[in-house]
Amino acid sequence: MTESVLIFWIFGLAILFGGALVAFTRNMIYAASGLFLSLFAIAGIFILSGADFLGIVQIIVYIGGVLILLLFGVMLTRKTTGDTLPPGSFRLPLGIGMSILLAVCMILVILPGNYEANPETGIPVLDDGTTSGIGVQMLTQYLLPFELVSFLLLTTLVGAAWLARRKPAQPRNLLTSDSDSPIKP
Amino acid sequence: MASLFIQWLKPIGSVIRSFRLGFGLTWSHFKKGNKRQKPKGIADPDYFQQSEGLVTIQYPHEQIPVPDQGRYRLHMETEDCIVCDQCARICPVDCITIEGIKTTDDLGLTSDGTKKKLYLPTFDIDMAKCCYCGLCTTVCPTECLTMTKVYDFSETDRDAFTYHYGNLSPEEAKVKQQEAEALEEARKAAKLAASKASA
């Protein structure tokens, strides 16, 4: 019991530390690393609460997908070191407002929920957090959203493939274009 | 559409073919890993045969026999040297240093019957410089300088590559040098006297 609580605290502090790092550092890569820590610790809390499928999907989607894309973008567009964000607060009031709004929304969602504490660990546990439960729910109660999302993903996939395809070669005029002919006069 | 599908299928055949070839080749070598090549010399009739199995020869533990006429490290037979200095002069890299001291002592004959007329205080061969051309051995009139089949004579100190073949110790050399100088003085004096007498 005490170990579970200890691990919970470790993950919780890691989330906060990572979030603070994202918010306060001026180095883009440190911000991404903070995000990594935060997302990973959230996955840890999910798994600790018995929702292991959710935790694993959190890792696959957010760390394996989103974060990697983000790191990729940062690393390919920024100078290697010494390149930091310019100081100054961007739209500070708007940011504070958004944060408060988000916090209120989350509290409104979290508070009315009925959470049965796991008798073993004393940590709130979601029922049906496991793989088969989610699968059954997705293919029965939430079938339409599920199919809509899959359609959206298919569209993006086809679109990405279309954007990345090789452009059809221009018909070559042998008389005028000698730039790509192998033998030059 | 169908032709596109055939185009898609086409590389698979060549991939399978090249896999079979490649893995067949590496496997045929791998399974001979228990066979070893024996160190065999140039005199061996199968010396130029493609060997089966592992080709590595673990050098310090195993060595390929070198033929007796191998021409590597120089060897000097001090007893046979007549101090003619020809080897030192022909050496393209100047690795041989020779000093001779004239004497009237009877030094005996070399093994091929040539009379020796000089002491040999210094006959140094710097093997670190030697380029193994063998010119010194061809000009040597008494065949006292030869090449041997010893090829592994690495040293940790560069000075150790200088081989000393002189037959006098430094003290003896000093004595002999004085004797030779005295002899020379006497010869000069005699010559002077002779020229005076003839005048």
Place this chain on the structure above:
Amino acid sequence: MEEASIPYLGLLAGGIAFGGIATYALAGVYAERKVSAFIQDRLGPMETGPKGLFQTAADILKLLMKEHIVPSAADKILFAIAPLLVFLSVFAGFSAIPFAPGLVTAPLNAGLLFVLAIISIEVVGILMAGWGSNNKYALIGAVRSVSQIISYEIPAALALLSAIVMTGTLDLQIIGMQQDGEWGLLHWNAIRYPHLIPAFLIYFTAILAETNRAPFDLPEAESELIAGFHTEYSGFRFALFMLAEYANMLLLSILAVLVFFGAWHSPIPDIPGMPDLSGHSVLIWISGAGWLLGKSLFLVILMMWIRWTLPRVRPDQLMVICWKYLVPVGLGLIFISAIWQLVRIYT
């Protein structure tokens, strides 16, 4: 078992696993050198110990004693974290692996997905290493490595998915237990469902790319990138990268054996008169782990053979293999699996 003792048992299991992985990596590097040597008609390490057996141990001792060289222009923090992250991600993957019925540190009910997910964290470490080194070769290597790993995660996942459709569970323990039976070999997934053999081939190709091994070793292409993302690493940190590579090979091979090749079951059919192990859980554990690791190590050796046979592919070939061949075939295999299950349900 007392409840409070579980975390300490976990720590103990972690210690044993680390020792095992380190020993395996030493043996693996030695085997790799010997395999490559025999393929190339050489002897390989021969001097340290009988037949050079202690060569890799001596090497790791050397690496441990070497100085940690940190390039002055590197990002010190990321440079130090990266090798740990790469190794820990692979190491954590072992926690969900059942080595025998009941012999598993973290019995997750989505264990297979967990292993795939935790390995994708390795990518973050590789990017950190490449970027933190502040070296152009390291950065190019990291970018290549990440694009390659992300691409090949898809065929690997598709191939595993076609097996999961047949097993109906993500729990590695249950997948393993399903393949039990008196006919031995015939109960293995790849034999029971023959379309899983191409699925295994896809998975095996993909894990070669995910572990950055030849013929997909573009991220570490010596001739053009020195050593890829770990160009600037030395000493113990370099050793960690090597350890992670070999541990990853073993982890993904174990996953292949669990899903396709009968997990911890022996291929020999039950012969009357064989000693009955039921009731002796320790003996079952030992024989199960032995079969599982034996089959996995066979796959590891196969990976070494491939490395020393096939030349490196070009980047465009790399992408063509993944997107034009492995992914469509993988999708087709999932389709076959789905039809199979439908037929099974309606008959």
